[in-house]
Amino acid sequence: MFERFTTSAREVVRGAVRHAEDTGADTVGEAELLLALLDRTDGDRKGGSATGGNRTEDPGGNRTEDPGGRKDRSRTRGGRKGSPAAEVLTALGAHGRRASIERALAEVRRRGGITGADAEALAGLGIDVDEIVARVEEAHGVGALAAAGSTPGATPGPTAGSASARALRRGRRPPRRPFSREAKSVLERSLRIALARGDKYIGDEHLLLALTARPGIAAHVLADHDVTYIQVERALTARATKG
Secondary structure (H helix, E strand, O other): HHHOHHHHHHHHHHHHHHHHHHHHHOOOHHHHHHHHHEEEEOOOOOOOOOOOOOOEEOOOOOOOOOOOEEEOOOOOOOOOOOOOHHHHHHOOOOOHHHHHHHHHHHHHOOOOOOOHHHHHHHOOOOOOOOHHHHHHHHHHOOOOOOOOOOOOOOOOOOOOOOHHHHHOOOOOOOOOOOOOOOHHHHHHHHHHHHHHOOOOOOEEEHHHHHHHHHHHHHHHHHHHHHOOOHHHHHHHHHHHHHH
């Protein structure tokens, strides 16, 4: 499936891995994919476009493999027209609200994966999630409920019990971070969405649609910031209409 990915989509995947590495997470999750997509709105500040291989531009404005033998000349930081997902996220205001999105993801992690919507639903049943989290942290330390690798927000660096930390203590290179079940589902869903739209490639726009298509950490946080599947789809249609 990865061979169908455009340069922009590949950079999102690589960027997600880098976000996981920055926090010492053992797995790459939905939140890391979302942050990597937001990185695209900053002119690829997390390392720019991928290089190497022979690529050409696809109809979505991304770059794909090109058998012609020409070297990839992806856009530089702050350069040419952005990727589809970057333009959509910027148009929907997510770029300007990145700090708020990051805080929301960090809070979800602190609550052990419970989203704001989940917390509200539990509050209706008389369960105060924040009070429970506070009690757990009082007994076991701040971030005790944060599952390793769920979302960013913790102090960068491997957590004490993580596989990365164990590898570092033994003088070995940290193991390659696998994608979580949820993240794998997003990648698989992006392929189905691309096929349904009649696209022969998987771009970062398909990854964004896949993140918002089903309930999950990324979808809930984006919805709280007025970015939904329907809005993304409409923005992509408007973008295509403009040419």
